[in-house]
Amino acid sequence: MTALASHAAAPTGARSRLRRLADSERFLAWALLAPAVVFIVALVGFPFVLALLYSVTNVTVGTQSASFVGLAKFRQAMESPAFWGAVRNTFLFTLVSQALVIVLAGTLARLLMMEFRGKWFVRLLILLPWVAPISLGSIGWLWIFDSIYSVINWTLRHIGIFGPETWPIWLGQPTLAMASIITVHVWRMLPLAAIIMLAGFSGIPKDIHDAAAIDGAGFWRRELQIILPLVLPIVLVAVLFGIVFTATDMIVIFIITRGGPFDSTQVLASLAYYTGIDGGDLAEGAAISLFLFPLLVAIAYLMLRLARRTEVT
Amino acid sequence: MATVETRKISKFYTHEQAAVDGIDLFIPEGEFIVFLGPSGCGKTTLLRMIAGLEHPTAGDVLIDDRVVTALAPRDRNIAMVFQSYALYPHMSVFDNIAFPLRARQFAKAEIPGKVRWAAEMFGIARFLERKPRELSGGERQRVALARALVREPQVFLLDEPLSNLDAKLRTSARDELQQFQRRIGTTTIYVTHDQVEAMGLGDRVVVLSQGKVRQVGKPLEVYDEPADTFVAGFLGSPPMNLIDRGSAILGFRPEHFLPIEARETGNDAVRFTFRVTRVEYLGADRLVYGMLEGGAGEAKVLSRLPSTVPLPVQLGERHEFVIGRRDLKFFDRQTGLRTAPIPL
Numbered sequence: 001m002t003a004l005a006s007h008a009a010a011p012t013g014a015r016s017r018l019r020r021l022a023d024s025e026r027f028l029a030w031a032l033l034a035p036a037v038v039f040i041v042a043l044v045g046f047p048f049v050l051a052l053l054y055s056v057t058n059v060t061v062g063t064q065s066a067s068f069v070g071l072a073k074f075r076q077a078m079e080s081p082a083f084w085g086a087v088r089n090t091f092l093f094t095l096v097s098q099a100l101v102i103v104l105a106g107t108l109a110r111l112l113m114m115e116f117r118g119k120w121f122v123r124l125l126i127l128l129p130w131v132a133p134i135s136l137g138s139i140g141w142l143w144i145f146d147s148i149y150s151v152i153n154w155t156l157r158h159i160g161i162f163g164p165e166t167w168p169i170w171l172g173q174p175t176l177a178m179a180s181i182i183t184v185h186v187w188r189m190l191p192l193a194a195i196i197m198l199a200g201f202s203g204i205p206k207d208i209h210d211a212a213a214i215d216g217a218g219f220w221r222r223e224l225q226i227i228l229p230l231v232l233p234i235v236l237v238a239v240l241f242g243i244v245f246t247a248t249d250m251i252v253i254f255i256i257t258r259g260g261p262f263d264s265t266q267v268l269a270s271l272a273y274y275t276g277i278d279g280g281d282l283a284e285g286a287a288i289s290l291f292l293f294p295l296l297v298a299i300a301y302l303m304l305r306l307a308r309r310t311e312v313t
Numbered sequence: 314m315a316t317v318e319t320r321k322i323s324k325f326y327t328h329e330q331a332a333v334d335g336i337d338l339f340i341p342e343g344e345f346i347v348f349l350g351p352s353g354c355g356k357t358t359l360l361r362m363i364a365g366l367e368h369p370t371a372g373d374v375l376i377d378d379r380v381v382t383a384l385a386p387r388d389r390n391i392a393m394v395f396q397s398y399a400l401y402p403h404m405s406v407f408d409n410i411a412f413p414l415r416a417r418q419f420a421k422a423e424i425p426g427k428v429r430w431a432a433e434m435f436g437i438a439r440f441l442e443r444k445p446r447e448l449s450g451g452e453r454q455r456v457a458l459a460r461a462l463v464r465e466p467q468v469f470l471l472d473e474p475l476s477n478l479d480a481k482l483r484t485s486a487r488d489e490l491q492q493f494q495r496r497i498g499t500t501t502i503y504v505t506h507d508q509v510e511a512m513g514l515g516d517r518v519v520v521l522s523q524g525k526v527r528q529v530g531k532p533l534e535v536y537d538e539p540a541d542t543f544v545a546g547f548l549g550s551p552p553m554n555l556i557d558r559g560s561a562i563l564g565f566r567p568e569h570f571l572p573i574e575a576r577e578t579g580n581d582a583v584r585f586t587f588r589v590t591r592v593e594y595l596g597a598d599r600l601v602y603g604m605l606e607g608g609a610g611e612a613k614v615l616s617r618l619p620s621t622v623p624l625p626v627q628l629g630e631r632h633e634f635v636i637g638r639r640d641l642k643f644f645d646r647q648t649g650l651r652t653a654p655i656p657l
Contacts, residue, residue, distance in 0.1 A: 207399035210366050215460070216387035216416035225412075229403040 054286035061280040073287040077275075083288065085263050086271040090292070092178065093267055094246040097185045101242055102235065104186065105193035109201050112194070130191035138255040141184045145170035145256070174264035177257050181265050184252050189245065193238045200234030201227070233307040240303040244296055268292055315377035315390075315467035315500055316342050317363060322372030324358050324524075332358045334524035335372065340502065345494050347515035348504045351547065355524040356504045357472060363502065364470050365389050376467060387416070392461035393470040396477060398453045400445040406432070406456050407441040413464045431463035434493070451482045458490075462497070469494075469501040475510060487513055508548050512536065520544050538642075539564070542649040545642065553642070556605060556612040561655050562644040567600070567617035569640040573633040575622045583641060583657060587616070587634040589626050599624065606631070 021027050059066035077083045144151050147169045156162045170180045212222050250269035259266035276285015317340040324333040333355040340346050348356040361367040363374050365386035373382045381389050400409050410428045432438040435455035475483045491514050494501050511518045512532040520527045528540035539545035545553040545564045553564045591602040601616040626632040645652045
């Protein structure tokens with residue numbers, strides 16, 4: 001055994017050292033983790049620390065120096081009505097779109113569990129919104145909601161639901177604008193949630209379904225007492241991702257409504273951008289963007305704890 | 314309690330290959346019947362069709378003389394135990410056992426008593442508050458049995474319920490299972506690929522291969538009088554020696570193939586010259602490998618000798634071995650079915 005090992009290590013010193021390194025778990029662990037660590041520190045950690053620093057100063061886009069002002073920028077943000085509107089909109093946007101996503105993704109995942117012809121094609125179609133660049137998809141939606149060329153209006157009028165005088169301006173009326181961005185966001189989040197939930201549903205062994213059928217469970221009993229508790233941990237993970245993605249997202253809003261009309265679709269993320277970058281008040285922008293952070297941390301903590309508690313295997 | 318019957322039942326997953334191919338069976342009330350066969354022989358598909366979990370391509374299932382082919386599993390009043398036990402992992406043992414009762418709208422007040430009765434039947438009453446993951450394999454299997462028993466079904470269907478247990482536990486579980494079935498007397502269908510389980514448990518054994526019934530009979534009948542070469546080669550460990558003898562295939566069990574000294578020779582015995590090539594010691598037995606010589610050429614065969622019988626031969630040597638005439642079985646070369654004895 002020893003003879004064999006020393007023989008294998010014989011050829012060159014450098015190569016054998018490399019091979020030994022590749023066998024060392026401590027080295028490998030760090031080598032494989034390093035890119036991710038660098039990536040997170042540079043693109044998430046650094047900006048986050050910067051935002052923390054900015055939020056307690058009076059830095060603006062044009063200035064070279066900044067001085068410490070304590071929590072003044074937070075106070076300033078909280079005194080503006082636009083801020084509270086954005087808080088309200090963020091909650092509305094997040095809660096409504098997540099509720100829709102979970103219900104629709106659950107339904108979709110159940111449909112995808114069934115066997116039918118052309119299933120691969122349907123799966124592909126469903127993944128498309130997730131794979132395609134979000135800006136591209138949003139621009140498509142921009143046309144769909146266009147005030148003059150809206151396909152929705154055209155279709156609804158042609159099938160006779162709208163009279164010739166009805167002409168909803170999807171992105172121009174506050175309620176419709178919020179409904180529009182929620183629609184786009186649900187369309188965008190649906191694939192990921194559906195795939196996560198599909199994994200949850202397929203994770204339930206066939207024997208469990210069979211046992212429930214033999215034990216005499218009807219549709220509702222099977223859904224509510226067997227399937228739902230078993231997929232709950234995974235659904236919670238999907239909800240957690242959804243909430244964090246939705247509450248911190250501004251791409252859809254940035255492209256489709258720019259927060260308008262009258263700030264009716266302004267959320268905290270977009271307000272922070274408009275205040276900090278467009279408005280030049282970096283410090284207040286940072287303060288606004290940090291507002292949701294403790295809340296999201298609390299939500300993430302709660303969800304992960306809940307998911308662990310309901311874990312069943 | 315009920316009878317179970319299948320009439321020309323078939324299941325085709327593809328057009329060419331039948332998983333189950335036109336099986337007729339009648340299982341009388343209270344019988345413990347075992348479906349035995351290698352994996353892929355269709356035994357589980359047959360069981361699942363009786364359960365209603367699979368729909369037959371053709372044919373009917375009857376329970377208590379009533380055609381149930383179109384009924385859902387829950388309307389057949391059957392209970393099933395799965396190989397994986399299929400316990401509901403998020404429910405306590407109590408809730409697992411109570412589930413079939415609640416699903417059947419039993420009166421609330423009645424449920425705890427019934428659950429306790431079923432749990433005590435299998436000695437798991439002290440685990441009622443635990444979750445399945447906190448139980449050992451043997452305990453889970455008992456929970457699965459209690460869940461099946463609790464609503465007193467007409468028929469028990471058991472799909473390899475012992476195969477996830479370790480060898481020692483399996484022997485005692487087998488014993489308990491049979492005693493339990495005798496006590497409650499419910500018609501039971503048991504699927505296994507393990508011939509020891511089949512021989513030990515079944516009132517009758519159904520040997521299946523490639524979707525067809527090869528033989529149905531009491532365990533000893535199936536072992537001693539195999540209907541064809543498949544059954545002869547599947548049952549027994551090691552299985553029956555099958556050697557080509559011209560127009561027929563000759564079969565004999567290794568334990569019937571003994572040195573001439575070990576057996577009273579009379580005119581009911583047939584003599585063979587056996588060249589020993591290898592001996593394997595298995596504790597209580599020895600397996601003697603070698604070649605049968607003479608007549609229609611050489612053939613590899615096995616002899617199984619109890620260690621109490623001396624082996625009067627060295628490796629490489631020839632010796633006279635004998636087989637009782639009634640222990641010789643003959644099979645048709647083409648069909649593999651049993652035929653009348655031919656002169657040797």
